[in-house]
Amino acid sequence: MPSAVILFGTTLCFIVLLNCGGHGQVIPPTIDADWEYYMITISYPVQGMPLYARPSYVAAAQLLYNYLPKVKPIHTFKVAGEPKVLAIVKVSFPGALCDIAMGVTNFGLEIETIPMYAFEAFATFVGVQRDLTFTPLRALPCSRVYLFETVVESPGELSAYTEVMRNYTTEVLRLRSAGIIMDAYKYLSVVPNRFAVFSCGTPSFFDQMMMSLNSLNADYGIYAVERAVSLVSWNPYKGKDALCHVSNFHEGVFGFGKKKK
Structure with missing residues (x-):
């Protein structure tokens, strides 16, 4: 064929x-090749945030769920040790994020959106076997979740680039099927290729993996982890801080959009 x-x-x-x-x-x-994914970070500005606004980022994170089905949150996390929310969302069209951005800024918070590409679609593009690329998105019940931003660069011609990327994406998908990696995405149109890998494990486990970096470079070209972020799996509609209450009224503070019933 x-x-x-x-x-x-x-x-x-x-x-x-x-x-x-x-x-x-x-x-x-x-099937997800033409969908757009975004990594969204909601955070306090460096200065000027009053103390009484402490729970506002919780209410702002609820906006991610107020625009279903146009915006579908895949993962929602709290960043450990920082007043930040980090989420991966899937949108039918980029304009669906405009109202969310407006609502978040009305809370006096900052929002950053980074376009992402489906990892499975990129893996198919470089020739990974189809039974791996059609594995659905997974959200494992991990007590510890880490985000690793990895960079993979392949020196040489197109054939070498394709081989390096095929080896790398195949290994990530195999680790995902084994339960070590939870999910992965590719930053859209960033050179060299940068990936966001969400993984489950302990710090000592990942430290042992990093000791194998030299052997990884032999198979994956120039491979490096630029940043590791500790995350806490979280649903802003459940738990003791699920809603931002005002005065004595048990009502959530929302920006724009409909409150989820």
Whole structure:
């Protein structure tokens, strides 16, 4: 079955030619290839936040759930030791985030959104076997979750680049199927390639993994972990700080949008 990949500007079109009387069929790499993912961070500004606004970022995080189904939170975390919320959301179109950003800033908080690409779609693009790439997104019940921002750079020509990325993405997907990695995403259009990997384990476990960095470089080109962030799995609609109360009224403070029933 012959295949061809055609590049139109910045749009990748994956075309598989079928033996059906000469007709062709356009097939995306995975079912999520055309969806957009974003990493959203909601945090206090460095200065100027009054003490009484302490729970406001909790209420702001609830906005992520107020715009279902246009915005679908995949993961929501508290950043350990920092007044920050970090979330991965899936959107049907980028404009769906505009009202959320406006609502968060009305709380006096800062919001950062980073576009991401489905890890499975990128893995399919570089030739990873399909049974690995069609594994669904997973949210394991981990007591400890860590975000690792990794950079993978392949010196050399296109064939070397493809091999390095195929080896790296295959290994990540295998670790995910084993339960060590929870989920992964690729930063959109960042050179060298940068990935966000959410993993489960203990600090000593990951320290032992880092000791193998030299051997990883042999297989994955120039591989490095730029940042590690400790996270706490969290649902802003459950738990003792689920709602931001005002005075004696048991009502949540919300910006724009509908409160989830």
